Amino acid sequence: MNWPTTDPFLFCAHHRDDYPEGNAQMGPAASLAGRHLGRDFDEEKSWRMYHGRSVPGFPRHPHRGFETVTVVRSGFLDHTDSMGATARYGAGDVQWLTAGAGIQHSEMFPLLRSDAPNPLELFQIWMNLPRADKMVDPHFTMLWNERIPRVIEHDAKGRISELTIAAGTFKDNRPPAPPPSSWATRQESDVAIWSIRMEAGARLELPEVNPGTLRSLYVHQGQGVTIAGRAIANKRRVEFEQPGPIILEGGSAEAEVLLLQGAPIGEPVAKRGPFVMNTQQEIRQAYADYQRTGFGGWSFHDNGPVHEVKKGRFALHADGTFDEPV
Template identity: 35%
Template sequence: MSLRPTLETRPAKPTMEGAGVKLHRAFGFQDPSELDPFLLFDDFRNERPEDYIKGFPWHPHRGIETITYVLEGTVDHADSLGNTGSLGAGDVQWMTAGSGILHQEMPHGNAKGQMHGFQLWGNLPAAQKMTAPRYQDMTSDAIPEVTDDDGTHVRIITGTFWGKTGPVDGIAADPQYLDISVPAGVRKTFKIDTYRRAFAYVFQGSAAFVDASVPTGVLLEKEIGGQEIHIRDMSGDRTLIRFGTGDEVTVQAGEHGVRFLLISGAPIDEPVAWHGPIVMNTQAELQQAMRDLRNGTFIQPAH
């Protein structure tokens, strides 16, 4: 067994998208090989309706998949194929844009005005760039959950983990997407396929991701739950942790526990031509997509 080293720890950066939605971006529009097959990850979390209510009006996508996971509030969606729906707390939507789709996503707060969710973009390989668009909407009660003896709790969005399999399937990157809660002071190891790129995103509490590549003398000593442990500085709210190669990740929860997403996928290792919500393999394909948008042929006929 080999522990994955931490390549980078960085805070998500405030930005604005859509019609003025304030959010935090953990990664996106940088080097697409960094976390291949994943391209972008946004944390949209607000307590003031004016910071999100204008939402994400009609916009195109081609060549990618978008994964939306809602924790608080709701997100209403509609698309150019005539699909409509609403995602509530705990629900997941996996949209394969494929050859092209126009859609809108309009968030609404809960009774307290709070809105919280995540959106991850996954790339599509060349052979699937122009596949037919589709949606997979999964309600919260369809997502399996498992709790270990030490209180560690995992929601399995996709992939198989601890004997349970998430409901979303047929995704190009064959990803594993886990929502993990670890109680205060607990140290826990999670298996990840060696050949997948992987990252964690802390969004509640704090934790140290134990890195075997760092000598013990470099680590900090701290007492948590009556135990003296050796840890790195804790990663807190809205922190991205990018991992190197290995087959497991070990996390040491902080004094208030931690909740984080652990996401991995098989790299595509193909050229990327990227402009906004459209991701192709070549500049020629990207230019064709722009022409299609201009001349009204972006939505491909069903086969």
């Protein structure tokens, strides 16, 4: 499911797939008959292969001029890229990738369990880069689940709301820094990405923001949620331009809400396929550069590599730096 966004965000996809047990190749141990392999996006099915053919996911593809923030709530993702970097992350981890001048990467969803289902849920958020940073060197940062702040708030009746802070600050709780060239590194950006879980009937006050900052709240689980006095149905979004506090009230069951917040970059946006620049001429140049250079080429054995089934969560960066959760 794709949701509309506002500047500085470009795109927000919510993937939720109830994958079955995995086979020896870490693909689904189930028939693929009747699926449009290579382009399986059927929302009527309980799970999709997307662009994968044996393992679900998104084999190698290019990007330029923006960032991807991938928030994995359940399941796992195997990353490889044209800088030679690799990673496996999931179960609460966040990958923040600055495509900058250009990168190819593969995002595959290995089904690691052969004895049980492999549910996957993630958000992929595209965030723009300012003109001055669109051609920086590619870079990615891992925000491991163990390092991401989770804040428990109790309302006057003791009901609980839990906030997971992937970007921004809530009551002095701050996550690890985003990549160095991200719009989110600038103080004036006021960027926040929060996942909010509310018990039934819980009440939560979101703090005020800087004038000009835009906030979008996406209800992706639960009925009867009220935001600033407005009833918001499940799978719906509400946008706020005013800077004052916002009151969220849960319905009759647990609810989950995603907050995307930021000050607009306020520059022209030219977008085509996997490239986001400021002008159509720059888009044409991006395609030409990709055809000429492959943004570093591809050194892996296939277009959608997966790591060994027993491999844990890790990141091996292009400079040889190894990172893993602690």
